[in-house]
Amino acid sequence: MVRGWALAVLLALTWPLDATAENQAYIEDEAYIEDGKDIYVVCAPCHGPEGQGGGGGDYPRLAGMPYEYLKSQLRAFKARERINIPMFPFTVERELTDQDILDVSAYITEMELQTRLADMGEHVDGYVRLLAAKKVLQIPRAPGDVEAGKALYDEACARCHGANGEGRLPHDPPLAGQHTKYLKKQFTDMLGDERLHPRPGKLIEPLSADDVQNLLAYFSILDD
Ligand code: HEC
Ligand code: HEC
Structure with a gap:
């Protein structure tokens, strides 16, 4: 069995890209992660199958973000308090009910994202390496002080x-x-x-x- 403190240290080291136990504690009982996974299928073309974002940085990374934050932003898009044309068709009531918001937020907050490519040794072919690299989020150094x-x-x-x-x-x-x-x-x-x-x-x-x-x-x- 993993001791509580050891797990806490492990989780602390992997935040912010993995959901922490504290974050998971905010997920309501009424949120269904399995349903959230189905809903996320329509989000993946823009936000990436791993929640890593895409479009050269136009589409934000979502994986592991705080549950409450995800919920509040989806509600804000839906209420047109946060205006965003690409998100518009996906946040109308017909496409995304409040139950869907709970479900998809719970799914996204639990998505784990790596920031470093695991050492795969020398005998892994280029294609496998490429597939693995696509799942890793790396932010290129931006200019500035x-x-x-x-x-x-x-x-x-x-x-x-x-x-x-x-x-x-x-x-x-x-x-x-x-x-x-x-x-x-x-x-x-x-x-x-x-x-x-x-x-x-x-x-x-x-x-x-x-x-x-x-x-x-x-x-x-x-x-x-
Ligand atoms: C057509 C592309 C597209 C699709 C599909 C899409 N989004 Fe987005 N999403 C965007 C863009 C662009 C933004 C950035 C908005 C901005 O610049 O303010 C965004 C922003 C967000 C944010 C805010 C992130 C932050 O850090 O504040 C959340 C949460 C989000 N999307 C969730 C979803 C979910 C859940 C779905 C599926 C139900 C979805 N999106 C489908 C394009 C898309
Ligand atoms: C009092 C707490 C607080 C402080 C201090 C604060 N922020 Fe924020 N910040 C927030 C909250 C809350 C949001 C989300 C707002 C919303 O609901 O849309 C946010 C959102 C943001 C976002 C958008 C993130 C996203 O994923 O879309 C950026 C960028 C940001 N803050 C930058 C800054 C910078 C830079 C500073 C310091 C100069 C700062 N903030 C200080 C609370 C704070």
Whole structure:
């Protein structure tokens, strides 16, 4: 049997890309993961079969994100509080009921994503290696001043988004292991008042273009 503390250490090491036991504790009893798996079939062409995101970073990685956050965003898309044209047809009531939201959020939060390619030895052929590589999320280093990004992040963002960008349960999303292009668009949307963020006047509006670039550079190394 795995001792509780050993499991906790293991889970702590694999967060943010794997759901932690604490996160799983938020999943309601009424959420059916098996049904969520069926629903996710329509999401996979954009968000990737492993929840790793895609479209060169247009489609965010979803795997392992906090359950409460996933639910809140899907409800916000549905209520048109968060406007996004590609998501529109998939979040109308006919396609995604509130029960579906619980189910698919539970499935996604439990998806596990690797950030490092396992050592497969020398005798594995190129095709198998390629298939394995597609399941691994690696964020390329974004341009910008990583040190300056870290300093700004530690001061203004870490208390909610986590010391290493891992997010904070139950609701604050991780910023580590997320695609740069997607995050960049979120900054544009938040600065243009098109996306909500807590206390925007204090946290978001003061960010200069350089600040955003430096933050993106810092986020891009957090999954290494
Ligand atoms: C046609 C492509 C497409 C499909 C299919 C799609 N999405 Fe998305 N999704 C997007 C895009 C693009 C965004 C980013 C929106 C933005 O820039 O604000 C997004 C964002 C999201 C987010 C917010 C992530 C975050 O970090 O805030 C969630 C959650 C999500 N999608 C879940 C789903 C689920 C669940 C399904 C299936 C029921 C689905 N999506 C189907 C394109 C798609
Ligand atoms: C008080 C807590 C708090 C602080 C401090 C905070 N955030 Fe957030 N952040 C949130 C929450 C909550 C959301 C989700 C908002 C929503 O519901 O759409 C979020 C969302 C985001 C997103 C979008 C993530 C996604 O997956 O779409 C980005 C990017 C972001 N924050 C950047 C920052 C940066 C940069 C700072 C520091 C300058 C910061 N935040 C400080 C709570 C916080």
